[in-house]
Amino acid sequence: MRGIRVISGLAMASAIWCAAARAELPPQESEVLRSLARPPEGWQVAAAPRSFKEDNLWEWINGDAPQVLEYDFSFAATVAYSKGQLGVEVGVLVMRTPLDAFGIYSRRRTEQSKPAPFPNNSFWEGAQLHIWRNYAYIFFLPNSSKPEVKASVQELAEALCEGLPPAEELPRLLTIPPQQSLIQGSLVFYRRNALGQEKLGNALRAMYRSGDRRVALWLFDCADREAARATLGLLAGLLGKTHTIKALGDEAFSATSEEYGPAMAMREDGYVGVAVPAVPLDFAEALLRMTTVQIRIATAGEE
Numbered sequence: 001m002r003g004i005r006v007i008s009g010l011a012m013a014s015a016i017w018c019a020a021a022r023a024e025l026p027p028q029e030s031e032v033l034r035s036l037a038r039p040p041e042g043w044q045v046a047a048a049p050r051s052f053k054e055d056n057l058w059e060w061i062n063g064d065a066p067q068v069l070e071y072d073f074s075f076a077a078t079v080a081y082s083k084g085q086l087g088v089e090v091g092v093l094v095m096r097t098p099l100d101a102f103g104i105y106s107r108r109r110t111e112q113s114k115p116a117p118f119p120n121n122s123f124w125e126g127a128q129l130h131i132w133r134n135y136a137y138i139f140f141l142p143n144s145s146k147p148e149v150k151a152s153v154q155e156l157a158e159a160l161c162e163g164l165p166p167a168e169e170l171p172r173l174l175t176i177p178p179q180q181s182l183i184q185g186s187l188v189f190y191r192r193n194a195l196g197q198e199k200l201g202n203a204l205r206a207m208y209r210s211g212d213r214r215v216a217l218w219l220f221d222c223a224d225r226e227a228a229r230a231t232l233g234l235l236a237g238l239l240g241k242t243h244t245i246k247a248l249g250d251e252a253f254s255a256t257s258e259e260y261g262p263a264m265a266m267r268e269d270g271y272v273g274v275a276v277p278a279v280p281l282d283f284a285e286a287l288l289r290m291t292t293v294q295i296r297i298a299t300a301g302e303e
Contacts, residue, residue, distance in 0.1 A: 005135075006233050010162075011070050021161055023042050023169075023226065024092070025135075026074055026093055026094050026095070026134075026135035026136075027135065027136065027164070028077045029074075029077070029144055031092065032049075032051070032075075032077045032092055032209045033049045033051055033077055033167040035163070036049040036077060036079040036090065036092070036160075036161070038156075039081055040081075040160065041159075042083055042253070043081045043082065043083050044081065044156065045079065045080070045081060046080040046081055046087055047055070047078075047079065047089075047202055047220050047273075048081035049077055049078065049079040050077065050078070050079075051056055051076065051077045052076045053076075054073060055294070056211070057069070057187060060076065060078060061076075063257050065270060067104070067107060068093060068104055068114070070103075070191055070192045070193065070211075071095055071096055071098040071100040071103050071104050072095055072096040072136075072191065073095055073096070073235075074094045074096050075094055076091065076092060076093050076094070077091075077094075078090065078091045078092070081150060081156065086142060086143065086144060086149055086152055087142065088140055088141065088143070088152075088153060088156055089140075089141040089149075090136050090138065090139070090140055090141075090160065091138070091139045091141070092136055092137075093136065093137040093138075094135055094136050094209075095135055095136075096135070097135070097171075098135055098170075098171055099134075099171040099189060100132050100175065100189075101132055101134065101135050101136055101137050102120075102121070102137075102171065102189055103188075103189035103190065104137050105121070105130065105131075106127075106132075106187055106188040106189055107188060108130055108137075109185055110140075110185065111184070111185045111186055111207075112185075113130075114186055115155075116129055117140060117186075118131045118133070119133070119166040120132050120133060120134065120158060120166040120170065124150065126145050127144065127145050127147065127149050127150050127153060128140065128141050128142065129150075129153050129154065129157055129252035133161060133164055133166050133167075134164070134165070134166055134167040138157075138160070138161070138276070140153050140157055141271070143261055144280070152218055152276070158266040165201055172187070172221075172298050173219065173221050174187065174189075174204065175206065175294075175298055176204075176219060176271070176294045176295055177206040177217060177294070178287065178291060178294055179221060180290070181208045181209055182206060182207075182278075183207040183208065184214060185187070185204075186206055186207035187204060187205070187206050188205045189203070189205075190202075190203050190204075190205065194218060195218060195238070195260075195276075196221065200231070200234070200235075202221045202222070202223075203219060203221070203227075204218070204221075204222060205218050205219075209289060210280055211280075212280065213274070213279060213283075214268075214277055215275055215277065215278070215279070215283060215290065216275070216277075217273060217274070217279070217285070217287055217288075218273065218274040218275075219271060219274075220271060220272040220273070220274075221270070221271060222271065222272060223270055224270045225250075225267075225269060225270050226269060227268070227270065228266065228267050228270045231272045232251065232265060232266075232267045232272050233300045235255075235265050235272065236253060236255070236265070237256035238260075239260055239263045239265060239276070240256050240263075241254075241255045242254055242256055244288045245266070245285075247287060248266050248267065248285065248292070249267055249268040249288070250266075251267050252264070252265060252266035252267055252288070253265055254278065260277070261276065261277040262276075262277050262278045262279055263276040263277065264276075264278040264284045264285060266288050266291075266292065268292040268295045268296070269295060269296075270299075271295050273291045273295075275287055275288055279290075
C-alpha cells in the first residue's frame with residue numbers, strides 16, 4: 001500500500017479510510033464524516049459535513065435520488081470547501097459493493113466525458129471531477145466552470161483520495177466485455193431495469209462500433225446456470241426468438257421484435273449476453289463469440 005502523505009489534519013482521517021480499504025470493506029459513515037471535516041492544507045470548510053441515508057437522500061439530491069436507490073446504497077455524505085474565491089462541493093456516495101459504486105458513477109459518465117487520472121476510473125465534465133474508487137463514487141463540483149480551476153480541483157481530490165486506495169481487483173463483470181471495437185466510456189452497470197425491463201438486472205451494457213453502426217452488448221451476471229437459463233427464456237419472449245443458433249455458447253438464438261429490432265442472445269455458464277440491434281449480423285455474432293471466450297477466461301478454475 002502507498003504510504004500516507006501528511007496533509008494538514010487529513011493524515012488521521014486518511015488512516016481511518018485506509019483501514020476500511022485494507023479489509024476490503026466499505027468505509028463507515030462516521031469515518032467519512034471525520035475525514036471530510038479535516039480540510040487539506042490551504043482549504044477551509046465552508047459548509048460542515050452532512051450525511052444522508054435512504055429515507056432522507058432526497059433532501060440533498062432530490063431529482064437523482066431514485067436512480068441512486070436503484071443500486072445497493074449505504075449512505076451519502078457532502079461537504080463544501082473554499083480556497084480564496086474558489087468553492088467546491090464534494091459529494092460521496094458509498095455503496096455496499098464496488099460494482100454498485102461503479103454503477104451509479106457510470107450513469108453520470110458519457111462517451112464525451114474526458115478521462116481523468118484517478119483510479120479505478122474517473123472523468124472530467126468541464127471543471128467537475130467524478131471518481132469511482134472501490135466502494136465510493138466521489139464528485140467535486142466547483143463554483144466556477146473556468147478551465148483554470150481544474151488544477152485546484154485535482155489538488156483537492158488528490159488529498160481527499162490519498163487514504164482511499166482503489167480496488168486491487170476490478171469486479172469480474174467489468175473484465176468480460178471484449179475490448180475490440182469497444183466505445184470508450186460506454187460501460188454502464190444496471191442493478192435494475194436492464195433493457196428497460198423491471199424483471200431484468202445485474203447487467204452491464206457496453207457499446208461497440210461497426211462502421212457507422214452501433215451495437216449494444218448487454219451482459220447479465222445471473223450467478224448460476226439455472227438462473228441464466230431462466231433469464232435467457234425471459235429474453236426469448238421479450239426479444240421475439242426466431243431461430244436457434246448452434247455452436248454459440250451453451251445455447252443461443254436470434255430474434256426480432258418491433259421494440260428491439262433484430263437481436264441475438266446466448267448463454268455461457270451463468271452469464272447471458274445479448275447483442276442489439278444485431279446489425280450487421282456477422283459483427284453481432286462475432287461479438288458474442290468473443291464474449292463467450294472472455295467468460296471462460298474469467299471463470300477458469302471454477303467448477
